[in-house]
Amino acid sequence: MTLNGHWILPQGIEEALPEQAARLEYLRRNLLDLYRSWGYEMVMPPFIDHIESLLTGTGHDLDLQTFKLIDQLSGRTLGIRADMTPQVARIDAHQLKRDVPTRLCYIGTVLRTRSDSFGSSRSPLQVGAELYGHAGVESDVEILDLMLKTFEAAGVDQVYLDIGNVDVYKNLVKQAGLDQQDEIRLFELLQQKAVTEIKQLVAGLSIDTGLATMITRLAQLNGDVSILGQAREQLKSAGSGVISAIDYLEQVAEGVKRNNKHVRLNIDLAELHGYHYHTGVVFGAFVPRHGQEIARGGRYDDIGKIFGRARPATGFSTDLKQLLALSNHDIPMPQNVLAPAGEDPDLQLAVDRLREQGICVSRSLPGQNDEAAATGCSQKLEKINGQWQLVANES
Numbered sequence: 001m002t003l004n005g006h007w008i009l010p011q012g013i014e015e016a017l018p019e020q021a022a023r024l025e026y027l028r029r030n031l032l033d034l035y036r037s038w039g040y041e042m043v044m045p046p047f048i049d050h051i052e053s054l055l056t057g058t059g060h061d062l063d064l065q066t067f068k069l070i071d072q073l074s075g076r077t078l079g080i081r082a083d084m085t086p087q088v089a090r091i092d093a094h095q096l097k098r099d100v101p102t103r104l105c106y107i108g109t110v111l112r113t114r115s116d117s118f119g120s121s122r123s124p125l126q127v128g129a130e131l132y133g134h135a136g137v138e139s140d141v142e143i144l145d146l147m148l149k150t151f152e153a154a155g156v157d158q159v160y161l162d163i164g165n166v167d168v169y170k171n172l173v174k175q176a177g178l179d180q181q182d183e184i185r186l187f188e189l190l191q192q193k194a195v196t197e198i199k200q201l202v203a204g205l206s207i208d209t210g211l212a213t214m215i216t217r218l219a220q221l222n223g224d225v226s227i228l229g230q231a232r233e234q235l236k237s238a239g240s241g242v243i244s245a246i247d248y249l250e251q252v253a254e255g256v257k258r259n260n261k262h263v264r265l266n267i268d269l270a271e272l273h274g275y276h277y278h279t280g281v282v283f284g285a286f287v288p289r290h291g292q293e294i295a296r297g298g299r300y301d302d303i304g305k306i307f308g309r310a311r312p313a314t315g316f317s318t319d320l321k322q323l324l325a326l327s328n329h330d331i332p333m334p335q336n337v338l339a340p341a342g343e344d345p346d347l348q349l350a351v352d353r354l355r356e357q358g359i360c361v362s363r364s365l366p367g368q369n370d371e372a373a374a375t376g377c378s379q380k381l382e383k384i385n386g387q388w389q390l391v392a393n394e395s
Helices: 018-037 057-065 084-097 137-154 166-177 180-192 195-203 209-220 227-234 241-258 320-326 346-356
Strands: 049-052 068-069 077-080 102-109 123-132 160-165 264-268 281-286 295-299 312-319 336-339 360-363 379-384 387-392
Touching: 018 049, 018 102, 018 123, 018 137, 018 295, 018 320, 077 084, 084 102, 084 123, 084 312, 123 137, 137 160, 137 241, 137 281, 137 295, 137 336, 160 166, 160 241, 166 180, 166 209, 166 241, 166 281, 180 195, 180 209, 195 209, 241 264, 241 281, 281 312, 336 346, 346 360, 346 379, 346 387
Parallel strands: 160 264, 336 360, 336 379
Antiparallel strands: 049 077, 068 077, 102 123, 123 312, 160 281, 281 295, 295 312, 379 387
16 A cells, blocks of 8 residues: 555444544433343453453354464463453353343444455444343343334434244254255245245255255245234144244233334344354344344344353344434533633533533644634633633634
């Protein structure tokens, strides 16, 4: 890169200029206040960590997304976090060691070697919430409710919620006895809803015809909550594990609809993102004309096992930058005032009073052009009839 190109940022890496940074900070504070009102305590995991901690549980799927380096002190491999979920699980399991349900939230930059899609960020400002220590419909519904409240607080509307249960797929694959290669191929085809290719794949496998038919039907079992009735009928011979997973999914869906009357909810039994580590309900949130999901989450009860405590866990995460880009809220900007330079005690008192009221006051410096507009100030302090008063900037 030439000298003139030193200011160019790496692809997918962004910086926030003053106005955007102020809007991000406003939204960050609102969301953290929301989570706190629900009983979620904030934690701050480190930006860099031992690679084993980052690639535990959910982290294994993020291996290629994680920047790695060698610690010059210990010689161990370190990684820059690409997802904060494994770190928060470690905090619950190894640091807090509570025997009661624990609610944690977090926000911070994560760094990824590649973006999820063309033009998207490699450095999202990840925000999320996790609930540990409870295995049941109620905690899954709570996390989904909180995620929907997050969108509401951020001013993101027309959200569509896709919900599935990976236990349906896992039970069918286990019965089919698929090897790893066929299982991965089947997973990819299900994500694409490629029914013809799925039929061709299962036809070439040595599995029961009825089981092959049920696996193929997964790609077509999506729609509103009523689709679960069809799922029970079409998958009834799969056994109690599959039926129990369908029943559980229905209870979660009904709970979310009961608490969120206007939610646009879609059931999708081929919704399998992260099925290697998820252990039940999974979900993703979408908005019109935006191809990528804007939030994702689910249940992952085994994530804390390597840290010594395999507590039940469910949670979600999203990107604060993306929420701001999709927001329809008019996020307020601070009122800016320019005050002249000088040692006048009355001037300093006026400045102090304004700052206590939450108004941003900038003091002119010696030799500075006192043009308020040039400093982004809509008002200025002027002495009128012996009193310092706010005057609108007319420029």
